[in-house]
Amino acid sequence: MEFDFSDDQKQLKDQARRFLEAKSSPKSVRVILEGPEPYDKALWKGLAEMGFMGTAIPEEFGGLGATYLELCVIAEELGRAVAPVPFASSIFLAAEFILAAGTREQKEKYLPKLASGELIGCMALSEGVANASPKSIQASVAGGKLTGTKIPVLDGNAADFAVVVARTSAGNDARGISLVIVDLKGAGVTRTDVETIDPTRKQATITFAGAAAEPLGAAGEGWNILQNVLDRAAILTGFEQLGGSDRALEMARDYALDRMAFGRPIGSFQAVKHMLADMYVSATLARSNCYYGAWALSTNAAELGEAAATTRVSATQAYQHCSKNNIQVHGGMGFTWEFDCHLFYRRSNLLALSLGSLSIWEDKLIDRLRAKNAA
Amino acid sequence: MNFDDTPQEAEFRKSVRSWLDANAPKQFEKGLKTSGFGHTALEGVDVMKASKDWQRKKYEAGWACLHWPKEYGGRGATPIERVIWQQEEGVYAALSSLFIIGHGMCGPTMMVYASEEHKKKYLPPLAAGENIWCQLFSEPAGGSDLAGLRTKAEKDGDDWVINGQKIWTSGAHYSDYGILITRTDPTVPKHKGLTMFFLDMKSPGIEIRPIKQVNGQSGFNEVYFTDVRIPDHQRLGKVGDGWAVSLTTLMNERLSIGAGMPTGFPELLDFCTTLETGDGPAIDDRNVRSKLATWAVRTSGLKYTAFRSISALSKGETPGPENSIGKLVAGPTMQEIAMFALDLQGEAGALLNPDQAAAKARFQAMLLRSPATRVEGGTDEILRNIIAERVLGLPADIRVDKSVPFNQIPTKGR
Numbered sequence: 001m002e003f004d005f006s007d008d009q010k011q012l013k014d015q016a017r018r019f020l021e022a023k024s025s026p027k028s029v030r031v032i033l034e035g036p037e038p039y040d041k042a043l044w045k046g047l048a049e050m051g052f053m054g055t056a057i058p059e060e061f062g063g064l065g066a067t068y069l070e071l072c073v074i075a076e077e078l079g080r081a082v083a084p085v086p087f088a089s090s091i092f093l094a095a096e097f098i099l100a101a102g103t104r105e106q107k108e109k110y111l112p113k114l115a116s117g118e119l120i121g122c123m124a125l126s127e128g129v130a131n132a133s134p135k136s137i138q139a140s141v142a143g144g145k146l147t148g149t150k151i152p153v154l155d156g157n158a159a160d161f162a163v164v165v166a167r168t169s170a171g172n173d174a175r176g177i178s179l180v181i182v183d184l185k186g187a188g189v190t191r192t193d194v195e196t197i198d199p200t201r202k203q204a205t206i207t208f209a210g211a212a213a214e215p216l217g218a219a220g221e222g223w224n225i226l227q228n229v230l231d232r233a234a235i236l237t238g239f240e241q242l243g244g245s246d247r248a249l250e251m252a253r254d255y256a257l258d259r260m261a262f263g264r265p266i267g268s269f270q271a272v273k274h275m276l277a278d279m280y281v282s283a284t285l286a287r288s289n290c291y292y293g294a295w296a297l298s299t300n301a302a303e304l305g306e307a308a309a310t311t312r313v314s315a316t317q318a319y320q321h322c323s324k325n326n327i328q329v330h331g332g333m334g335f336t337w338e339f340d341c342h343l344f345y346r347r348s349n350l351l352a353l354s355l356g357s358l359s360i361w362e363d364k365l366i367d368r369l370r371a372k373n374a375a
Numbered sequence: 376m377n378f379d380d381t382p383q384e385a386e387f388r389k390s391v392r393s394w395l396d397a398n399a400p401k402q403f404e405k406g407l408k409t410s411g412f413g414h415t416a417l418e419g420v421d422v423m424k425a426s427k428d429w430q431r432k433k434y435e436a437g438w439a440c441l442h443w444p445k446e447y448g449g450r451g452a453t454p455i456e457r458v459i460w461q462q463e464e465g466v467y468a469a470l471s472s473l474f475i476i477g478h479g480m481c482g483p484t485m486m487v488y489a490s491e492e493h494k495k496k497y498l499p500p501l502a503a504g505e506n507i508w509c510q511l512f513s514e515p516a517g518g519s520d521l522a523g524l525r526t527k528a529e530k531d532g533d534d535w536v537i538n539g540q541k542i543w544t545s546g547a548h549y550s551d552y553g554i555l556i557t558r559t560d561p562t563v564p565k566h567k568g569l570t571m572f573f574l575d576m577k578s579p580g581i582e583i584r585p586i587k588q589v590n591g592q593s594g595f596n597e598v599y600f601t602d603v604r605i606p607d608h609q610r611l612g613k614v615g616d617g618w619a620v621s622l623t624t625l626m627n628e629r630l631s632i633g634a635g636m637p638t639g640f641p642e643l644l645d646f647c648t649t650l651e652t653g654d655g656p657a658i659d660d661r662n663v664r665s666k667l668a669t670w671a672v673r674t675s676g677l678k679y680t681a682f683r684s685i686s687a688l689s690k691g692e693t694p695g696p697e698n699s700i701g702k703l704v705a706g707p708t709m710q711e712i713a714m715f716a717l718d719l720q721g722e723a724g725a726l727l728n729p730d731q732a733a734a735k736a737r738f739q740a741m742l743l744r745s746p747a748t749r750v751e752g753g754t755d756e757i758l759r760n761i762i763a764e765r766v767l768g769l770p771a772d773i774r775v776d777k778s779v780p781f782n783q784i785p786t787k788g789r
């Protein structure tokens with residue numbers, strides 16, 4: 001059994017870490033947090049030069065054609081660095097949508113530019129308060145034109161195009177849902193920044209008023225394709241969450257060793273030690289579940305759905321747990337804008353929502369375990 | 376990233392399977408599967424005899440204590456082969472519970488500290504299941520704080536004379552031998568005055584009193600020592616080195632990671648799938664699902680953590696303190712699962728008779744056994760301390776008694 005990353009993959013991880021430590025320091029994350037820029041363009045360019053975006057994109061479409069395992073270790077490092085870039089939107093979602101459902105022409109048109117970072121894609125799904133469901137999708141396509149409003153769209157202002165989940169036939173069931181690609185710089189598209197809990201990954205509201213819509217995948221297949229891509233993205237995002245969990249735990253540990261109270265380091269108080277031990281437990285369970293997800297993703301295993309939901313629930317819980325207790329260990333300092341704890345707190349809570357809430361994934365997990373049990 | 380065996384491992388697994396196929400006591404398979412949690416019961420069968428028979432059969436074919444050297448009754452197998460055996464033995468491993476302490480802790484301690492003659496004499500019958508061993512460590516005054524123990528050993532000629540009391544000794548009532556930690560010098564700080572021995576449990580002066588547990592059974596005992604004599608050649612390690620010897624024993628607990636700790640989740644999932652509530656099966660309820668999901672990911676997290684440890688093991692790495700998380704997660708999870716399963720049963724959740732209670736009272740048995748999992752072999756709090764100190768590198772707890780001579784430590788008169 002070799003239930004671990006290979007030495008080469010670990011080396012890639014180290015390389016990504018060193019790169020991100022230099023190029024995505026908390027200081028540069030704060031530039032995006034506090035400023036108007038939709039993402040860190042210099043970092044994006046650097047990531048492209050490293051070839052990271054093209055990691056799992058096949059060579060024939062301009063990628064490196066490595067495995068998803070390589071993409072997983074990069075995802076972990078992006079999460080650790082709370083990188084303020086639309087990597088997940090463009091690579092875990094847009095590229096995956098096109099790989100899953102695109103025609104050869106579409107793959108040739110989009111993938112090489114996604115791989116080189118020249119184009120940025122995103123997913124436009126949510127239409128306001130509530131988890132997206134076939135019923136909640138009101139945006140509709142008629143005669144190749146898209147009409148409707150999506151809010152919020154993660155990286156909606158950074159992206160060049162969106163994969164939009166829209167209705168192509170009346171009613172409210174899943175069979176009326178299709179995917180379309182929309183050029184966000186084209187006519188009939190209005191984008192506005194929205195304020196969110198995590199400004200280091202900007203979000204937008206996008207209004208489509210008869211925007212040109214290019215079909216992606218067969219009409220009526222949109223909901224199915226979406227589920228599949230969300231599963232894959234959940235595993236990759238799980239690694240981002242894992243990287244963030246580990247970093248938050250490390251910060252808390254380091255601070256506990258450094259901060260003195262009552263004549264001793266706070267890390268010598270059992271209440272603090274045990275809080276940290278519990279964070280370690282969450283992060284360790286999440287790591288093991290993420291590895292299961294990575295295995296399923298890289299082998300296209302029959303267990304992919306179950307592994308994705310497992311990864312998602314575990315990594316979401318771990319990141320939220322570690323990031324909130326990181327603030328707790330830091331005391332008043334943890335609540336300041338100046339300390340970095342909130343970067344992780346924000347990101348953990350954004351990622352907990354970005355592919356659908358925890359309860360949705362809990363539901364999926366139980367459905368899938370039940371189906372497996374019945375088989 | 377794969378779960379595949381290497382060719383050698385696959386070969387080994389094949390031979391394990393074919394031997395088990397031909398030799399496993401299949402007549403007990405069903406009974407072992409449905410046996411109440413924390414207690415192996417087989418209708419109309421003497422479990423002790425069935426266990427000893429199975430152990431003897433394994434021993435004769437070279438499948439007992441796989442990781443021990445051959446000359447002491449083992450197979451000289453690699454750690455990963457031992458894991459493969461554990462995975463394959465599956466449900467029949469329940470028949471080995473009588474031997475866990477002997478094979479997992481006493482034997483390995485003997486291996487390091489006993490004389491060659493003693494190893495040759497005592498280890499093969501231990502491997503063969505002929506002898507059962509127990510671990511006489513905990514005392515009324517020394518549980519988590521094991522080094523607070525008071526049982527005295529005093530030199531008298533070539534013997535040591537033991538007086539004092541042990542408690543919580545699992546299986547003392549049916550054990551043939553035990554390893555015993557004692558205080559030989561109360562005038563030095565507590566970790567320094569300890570000495571380890573092994574002894575015959577039939578020695579004159581030993582009195583064993585079973586203790587009734589929360590679940591009504593009596594797996595553990597009080598053991599009283601009155602002028603019990605142990606020859607000096609049965610000392611394990613140097614006089615005053617008992618603490619270091621005990622750490623060898625406790626460290627060996629960690630090596631048994633292969634099987635993974637049960638949480639009760641698969642049983643709960645089955646139960647929720649079949650249990651009819653007002654509006655269909657329990658599993659259709661949102662609230663139920665959310666709880667199930669949390670326990671599902673903990674259980675799977677433990678499973679894949681064990682797989683990661685196994686992978687490290689197969690690369691020749693030694694398991695470390697990070698393996699403490701197994702019991703720390705499994706114990707509380709099992710307790711939560713038991714309480715929730717009873718909650719789903721309404722007032723009938725209180726029923727304990729397997730003929731009346733749901734799922735043959737499996738969850739009630741779990742409820743009444745799970746508190747012990749959180750205490751035995753290191754409490755949840757001690758495990759958190761181990762993770763905090765040994766994995767995360769946080770400072771040790773402040774110990775007011777560490778460098779004080781043992782006989783000057785305050786006792787509250789007890």
Ligand SMILES: Cc1cc2nc3c(=O)[nH]c(=O)nc-3n(C[C@H](O)[C@H](O)[C@H](O)COP(=O)(O)OP(=O)(O)OC[C@H]3O[C@@H](n4cnc5c(N)ncnc54)[C@H](O)[C@@H]3O)c2cc1C
Nearest residue numbers: 510511512513518519543544545747750751752753754756
């Ligand atoms: C089913 C069962 C079988 C057992 N079998 C054996 C056996 O075969 N041989 C044997 O030698 N022993 C055996 N034990 C004993 C077991 O190892 C001890 O019960 C255990 O180590 C706890 O010690 P204690 O009972 O004295 O509790 P205490 O140490 O008194 O603990 C009481 C409470 O205080 C907490 N506490 C203690 N110290 C600290 C600390 N430093 N920091 C934070 N919290 C602390 C504990 O976590 C616990 O919650 C068995 C126990 C059980 C339940």
